[in-house]
Amino acid sequence: MNGMDGMNERASSTTTDPGQPEAAAATIDATKVFGKGAGAVLALDGVTVSFAPGRFTAIMGPSGSGKSTLLHSLAGLDPLTDGRAMIDGVELTGLDDQRLTLLRRDRIGFVFQAYNLIPTLTALENITLPSALAGRRPDPAWLDQVIGTVGLGDRLGHRPSELSGGQQQRVAVARALAGRPAVVLADEPTGNLDSMASAEILGFLRRAVRELGQTVVMVTHDPVAASYAERVVFLRDGRVVAELHDPTPERVLDHLKRLEG
Numbered sequence: 001m002n003g004m005d006g007m008n009e010r011a012s013s014t015t016t017d018p019g020q021p022e023a024a025a026a027t028i029d030a031t032k033v034f035g036k037g038a039g040a041v042l043a044l045d046g047v048t049v050s051f052a053p054g055r056f057t058a059i060m061g062p063s064g065s066g067k068s069t070l071l072h073s074l075a076g077l078d079p080l081t082d083g084r085a086m087i088d089g090v091e092l093t094g095l096d097d098q099r100l101t102l103l104r105r106d107r108i109g110f111v112f113q114a115y116n117l118i119p120t121l122t123a124l125e126n127i128t129l130p131s132a133l134a135g136r137r138p139d140p141a142w143l144d145q146v147i148g149t150v151g152l153g154d155r156l157g158h159r160p161s162e163l164s165g166g167q168q169q170r171v172a173v174a175r176a177l178a179g180r181p182a183v184v185l186a187d188e189p190t191g192n193l194d195s196m197a198s199a200e201i202l203g204f205l206r207r208a209v210r211e212l213g214q215t216v217v218m219v220t221h222d223p224v225a226a227s228y229a230e231r232v233v234f235l236r237d238g239r240v241v242a243e244l245h246d247p248t249p250e251r252v253l254d255h256l257k258r259l260e261g
Helices: 004-015 067-074 097-107 123-133 140-150 165-180 194-210 248-261
Strands: 027-032 039-051 056-060 081-085 108-112 185-186 217-220 231-236 237-245
Touching: 027 067, 039 067, 039 194, 056 067, 056 185, 056 248, 067 081, 067 185, 067 194, 067 217, 097 108, 108 165, 123 140, 123 231, 140 165, 140 194, 165 185, 165 194, 185 194, 194 217, 231 248, 237 248
Parallel strands: 056 217, 056 231, 108 185, 185 217
Antiparallel strands: 027 039, 027 081, 231 237
């Protein structure tokens, strides 16, 4: 048995059954093809993976492995060519635009590399914007807990231009958590930050999981960032090829080297 065969074997033996009702997010035989004919690109090749609630999972792989496509498929941003994607027990396939929009608003929190804050709104107004757009008032106790978790109590009246990059991303994290979603999807959330600010954001995400019971699925290329997670799922050529539990930067880097070798 070669090293890669061993990694595949571990992946098949440790991946949670996505059909189990406790999955906060899952895909079953997910296939995504971009383009047609000779120029078609197979981005996901029958990916079956699930993410249990209250856990912090990182998704990693070489460039072009399909990690961002997997995240976008879970969010309903990239409809699958074949297979199924589910959030909190709701299958995304077949949902019309209105129901998909409501599902994203109510059950998914987003944190991306670009902070996507509204420059004319204060930090607090940015955090509560999704609730305001939905015509709802956020739960005050939960909102206070979220703001305390990300350490923004003294910055709530500041606009984005008055905040550092790390503080802006903290606002984005709080906004993702404020609606108490079933899952937070984070795509390279520390890509624009220095190492100190990155550590703060990753620490906040981990605290959200441990102290608030949040579910976080994060795409990253950084072994240090991945080490904040409890589990790392590795993709290559659109397939899940390995998993790693209780990761360290060194173990993550070793797996990546094997994938790219």
